[in-house]
Amino acid sequence: MRTENPVLIIGGGPAGLRAAVDLSEMGIEVILVEKRNELGGAPVRWKYKTLAPMMRPTEEVMNPLIEHVEKSELVKVYKNSIVEEAKGNAGNFVIRIKNGLDNRVESLNVSAIIVATGFEHFDARIDPRYGYGKNPNVIGIHELEAMLKSGRVVKHDGQPPERIAFIFCVGSRDRATNPWCCTVCCGVSIKQAIELKEILPDSQIYMIYMDVRTFGLWEKLYWKSMEEYGINYIRGRVSEIYYTGEKLLVKGEDTLVRGPFEVLFDMVVLAVGMEPGQGTKQVAKALDLAINEFGFLEPKHPNIHHDSSKEGIFLAGACVAPMSVEEAIAEGSAAAMQVVKLLHRLAKPIEAR
Amino acid sequence: MSDMNTVKISDKEELEIKTEQAKLFERSMFAAKSHLSYGTVEEYLKMLRKMRELEKQGEIEVFHVTDEFEPVTVKTLSGREKKIPTIELWQHKSCGQCGHIPGYVTALYWIMSNLGIPYVDDTNQTSCTAWNYYGSGTSNPVALTAVFLRNMHVAWEKNAYPLIHCGTSYGDYKEVRFLLVMNRDIREKVRAILKKIDRDVVVPEELVHYSEWLHVMRDKIAERRKYDVSGVTVAVHAACHTYKLMPEDYTYSEDILDGIRPAPTTSVALALGAKVADYRNWYDCCGFGFRHILTEREISRSFAYFRKVQPIVKETKADVIITHDTGCVTTLDKSQVVPLAHGYKETIPVLSDSQFAALAMGAHPFIVCQLHWHIADWRNLLNKMGIDWERYKQDYKRYIEEIKKGLRKPDFIKPPSRRLPPRKNS
Amino acid sequence: MSKKSKKKGAFIIEREYIDDQRIIEPEHLKLEEVDMSGRWGVLVLPRTIEEFNHSLYEEIKNHPRGRNIHKCWQCGNCTAACPVAEENPLFNPRYFIHIVKMGYKLELEKFKDYIYLCGSCGRCSEVCPKGVDPSGVMEAIGTVLRRYKL
Numbered sequence: 001m002r003t004e005n006p007v008l009i010i011g012g013g014p015a016g017l018r019a020a021v022d023l024s025e026m027g028i029e030v031i032l033v034e035k036r037n038e039l040g041g042a043p044v045r046w047k048y049k050t051l052a053p054m055m056r057p058t059e060e061v062m063n064p065l066i067e068h069v070e071k072s073e074l075v076k077v078y079k080n081s082i083v084e085e086a087k088g089n090a091g092n093f094v095i096r097i098k099n100g101l102d103n104r105v106e107s108l109n110v111s112a113i114i115v116a117t118g119f120e121h122f123d124a125r126i127d128p129r130y131g132y133g134k135n136p137n138v139i140g141i142h143e144l145e146a147m148l149k150s151g152r153v154v155k156h157d158g159q160p161p162e163r164i165a166f167i168f169c170v171g172s173r174d175r176a177t178n179p180w181c182c183t184v185c186c187g188v189s190i191k192q193a194i195e196l197k198e199i200l201p202d203s204q205i206y207m208i209y210m211d212v213r214t215f216g217l218w219e220k221l222y223w224k225s226m227e228e229y230g231i232n233y234i235r236g237r238v239s240e241i242y243y244t245g246e247k248l249l250v251k252g253e254d255t256l257v258r259g260p261f262e263v264l265f266d267m268v269v270l271a272v273g274m275e276p277g278q279g280t281k282q283v284a285k286a287l288d289l290a291i292n293e294f295g296f297l298e299p300k301h302p303n304i305h306h307d308s309s310k311e312g313i314f315l316a317g318a319c320v321a322p323m324s325v326e327e328a329i330a331e332g333s334a335a336a337m338q339v340v341k342l343l344h345r346l347a348k349p350i351e352a353r
Numbered sequence: 354m355s356d357m358n359t360v361k362i363s364d365k366e367e368l369e370i371k372t373e374q375a376k377l378f379e380r381s382m383f384a385a386k387s388h389l390s391y392g393t394v395e396e397y398l399k400m401l402r403k404m405r406e407l408e409k410q411g412e413i414e415v416f417h418v419t420d421e422f423e424p425v426t427v428k429t430l431s432g433r434e435k436k437i438p439t440i441e442l443w444q445h446k447s448c449g450q451c452g453h454i455p456g457y458v459t460a461l462y463w464i465m466s467n468l469g470i471p472y473v474d475d476t477n478q479t480s481c482t483a484w485n486y487y488g489s490g491t492s493n494p495v496a497l498t499a500v501f502l503r504n505m506h507v508a509w510e511k512n513a514y515p516l517i518h519c520g521t522s523y524g525d526y527k528e529v530r531f532l533l534v535m536n537r538d539i540r541e542k543v544r545a546i547l548k549k550i551d552r553d554v555v556v557p558e559e560l561v562h563y564s565e566w567l568h569v570m571r572d573k574i575a576e577r578r579k580y581d582v583s584g585v586t587v588a589v590h591a592a593c594h595t596y597k598l599m600p601e602d603y604t605y606s607e608d609i610l611d612g613i614r615p616a617p618t619t620s621v622a623l624a625l626g627a628k629v630a631d632y633r634n635w636y637d638c639c640g641f642g643f644r645h646i647l648t649e650r651e652i653s654r655s656f657a658y659f660r661k662v663q664p665i666v667k668e669t670k671a672d673v674i675i676t677h678d679t680g681c682v683t684t685l686d687k688s689q690v691v692p693l694a695h696g697y698k699e700t701i702p703v704l705s706d707s708q709f710a711a712l713a714m715g716a717h718p719f720i721v722c723q724l725h726w727h728i729a730d731w732r733n734l735l736n737k738m739g740i741d742w743e744r745y746k747q748d749y750k751r752y753i754e755e756i757k758k759g760l761r762k763p764d765f766i767k768p769p770s771r772r773l774p775p776r777k778n779s
Numbered sequence: 780m781s782k783k784s785k786k787k788g789a790f791i792i793e794r795e796y797i798d799d800q801r802i803i804e805p806e807h808l809k810l811e812e813v814d815m816s817g818r819w820g821v822l823v824l825p826r827t828i829e830e831f832n833h834s835l836y837e838e839i840k841n842h843p844r845g846r847n848i849h850k851c852w853q854c855g856n857c858t859a860a861c862p863v864a865e866e867n868p869l870f871n872p873r874y875f876i877h878i879v880k881m882g883y884k885l886e887l888e889k890f891k892d893y894i895y896l897c898g899s900c901g902r903c904s905e906v907c908p909k910g911v912d913p914s915g916v917m918e919a920i921g922t923v924l925r926r927y928k929l
Contacts, residue, residue, distance in 0.1 A: 204831075204833075206831070223909075226849065226850060226852065227849060227850050227909075230849060232831070232833075232880070232881070233852065233853075234881070235853070254828065254881070256853055256874070256877050257874070257877060257878060257881075257883060257886060259826065259827075259828050259883065259886070260826070260827050260828065261827065261828035261829070262827050262828070262829060263828065263829065263830065263831060
């Protein structure tokens with residue numbers, strides 16, 4: 001099936017890449033616009049070592065997608081670029097792509113659009129209680145992921161940490177910041193705790209949680225961390241992290257014994273949540289898409305993510321709601337399927353003529 | 354941290370957020386912190402707007418910080434700018450201050466006299482009665498508001514701006530002002546009460562704690578510094594009632610402790626050249642609060658010692674705890690006796706910021722700062738500051754002897770006589 | 780919580796929420812000839828947890844009946860099924876496992892005598908979703924505590 005106009009995909013992360021792969025494999029031309037200078041989205045940008053729940057290397061999942069897109073003759077990739085404007089209707093949108101490096105603008109006609117602009121990790125500096133950005137050795141899970149990948153987890157003084165705390169729900173489930181659950185940070189933190197324990201077998205690891213939300217098969221990680229790796233779980237929420245000049249004093253309550261604790265740690269890892277990124281906000285404005293109360297893109301029907309508020313524009317991945325890489329990939333495929341359906345429908349009357 | 358690979362986008366708005374991320378962070382942090390506290394910034398600003406509306410409608414009189422008070426502007430936690438009057442101040446004294454640590458208020462008066470600041474030390478002031486309220490839950494909003502307005506009216510009559518010494522009075526006044534402005538019922542009831550004593554509703558535009566005054570005057574104070582205090586390490590305890598009651602309205606500054614903790618007192622110590630040490634339980638109460646001082650002395654003193662004094666001494670090696678409220682100085686100082694008798698070793702002198710500043714400016718440690726009322730040993734601190742306290746002690750003994758023998762009268766720090774004519778009652 | 784210890788600090792108004800072990804009431808205490816004996820010299824130690832200590836827990840893990848303690852995730856199914864807990868609110872297998880695991884000394888001292896109330900009926904071990912064998916863990920905790928004469 002050939003169409004005159006290619007399909008536009010905004011965002012080169014797991015969802016966008018998968019949609020590009022699926023469409024090109026069906027012989028449909030694709031324009032892929034990526035804001036950054038590389039493809040792969042968050043897993044590549046933040047150097048995810050492995051992916052939950054099976055802890056397979058990120059490259060196993062991401063590399064085939066990236067390679068396919070870069071080799072395919074049907075996919076034209078615009079890096080360092082954003083979509084500034086889209087006008088028209090399903091079947092014929094006129095879009096303007098702007099390159100952020102040389103400010104060159106290109107106008108193109110596309111038949112359909114898939115928005116897959118992903119998420120940003122919550123910037124923990126906004127919640128001052130953790131002292132993130134001020135206290136040394138308070139890091140985010142995205143930063144730990146890169147350290148794990150390098151195989152070297154050390155404090156700012158170059159020494160390995162002995163006692164490490166993970167704090168769940170940072171920038172999530174909190175009225176002062178973001179009220180939603182990011183769905184994956186429990187699982188990702190637990191996965192990282194296991195990997196940490198493999199690198200530093202003598203370390204003691206404490207997970208400070210309100211709930212452990214390891215959905216579906218991710219539960220396996222939870223059991224494994226406790227039963228095979230001796231990782232400790234403390235139910236509570238942290239009120240303050242204070243840097244003593246040497247160690248981090250974590251204040252919280254062990255709600256299972258109704259006891260306030262103030263315990264010293266060498267390193268604290270914040271399980272930062274997900275929030276809609278600048279890219280999502282910019283695209284919502286450029287394409288005039290509806291956003292919900294939380295700033296995520298709002299699908300036409302709350303239970304069906306792939307249809308946007310506009311005909312011919314489809315949604316996929318974490319720009320709709322927080323989700324895992326595996327879900328984002330599935331949503332990329334789902335959105336591609338919707339595009340095919342649309343093109344099929346639009347092509348019919350022409351054949352009948 | 355996340356900007357390395359992002360591209361510039363044409364939309365100006367988005368671009369600004371990216372390049373000024375640091376500024377955005379500061380703003381968000383202020384907002385987030387105020388959201389985490391009891392009230393919200395929006396509510397507070399709404400109250401201030403309503404106060405001006407009521408003034409326009411003629412329902413209340415607002416006591417403005419006009420130029421005659423030579424105000425200095427500071428930033429509060431809400432981001433709002435607050436005017437701090439610097440001269441012609443009506444000294445709203447504290448009950449516990451005069452009784453437990455008399456050097457606290459005399460040191461403040463001494464500083465003002467030294468700087469040539471005109472002020473009024475009025476005998477016609479009542480207690481704010483908030484100790485009753487926060488201590489045992491007696492009293493009620495109407496009574497508290499009436500006492501508040503009564504004192505404010507006296508100050509207004511004298512045409513001097515109220516400067517509140519006590520953290521509890523300050524916190525209480527912030528709360529009852531909120532109630533008064535937002536609640537018609539209270540306004541009507543209070544007006545009826547005030548009528549009986551021939552007074553009216555006069556609401557101060559700004560409620561000002563004396564620590565905020567010291568904060569804005571810190572450079573002038575530092576100019577008159579006599580002793581080098583650069584060898585002194587200070588641990589600051591901020592008083593709960595000043596910055597946790599209506600937290601939106603207390604002074605914060607981005608260059609002092611990153612704007613995360615209250616600026617006054619820390620700023621004074623820094624301006625004088627002392628080092629300021631941070632410590633783990635900075636947010637905790639001194640032990641005075643939660644009605645403990647009245648009914649639970651055992652818990653009060655234990656909390657003061659184990660949660661404040663001991664960690665401060667162990668972790669910071671500070672030479673002195675400086676605070677800005679009556680209850681805090683008293684509790685932190687007096688609570689060290691029993692633990693010391695038990696054999697605990699950690700001890701540290703406790704002073705108000707006014708006492709510390711006055712000492713650095715060369716005030717008499719006994720006649721002015723009245724350190725002999727303090728229990729924890731302050732001798733090391735004075736040695737470090739280079740103050741020859743032995744000589745002052747002899748001097749003080751002679752002074753007392755002479756008074757006893759009737760050879761002289763006690764020294765008084767007298768406020769300069771009134772320059773401004775009193776305001777006529779409307 | 781015996782009658783004798785209740786007397787300690789009896790004058791403290793909110794005495795009920797302070798554990799006995801936290802109160803120091805000196806029989807004789809003097810400072811520079813000032814008598815502070817009894818009530819005047821009372822101190823109340825803080826209850827904040829300052830350390831997680833897993834030494835007892837490690838020993839229990841080595842006990843043949845305590846070897847599955849690390850699997851516990853504090854769901855409370857054991858306590859829900861326990862006939863002793865039904866009668867005695869101070870007997871709580873779920874809680875014992877947690878305070879032993881984290882090494883909360885103050886709590887351990889408070890509850891050490893209650894651990895032996897376990898009737899070894901084994902209902903907890905039947906219902907435990909993680910195979911912790913709480914009944915066995917109670918026995919192991921008892922053995923280890925006896926070893927330290929706690």
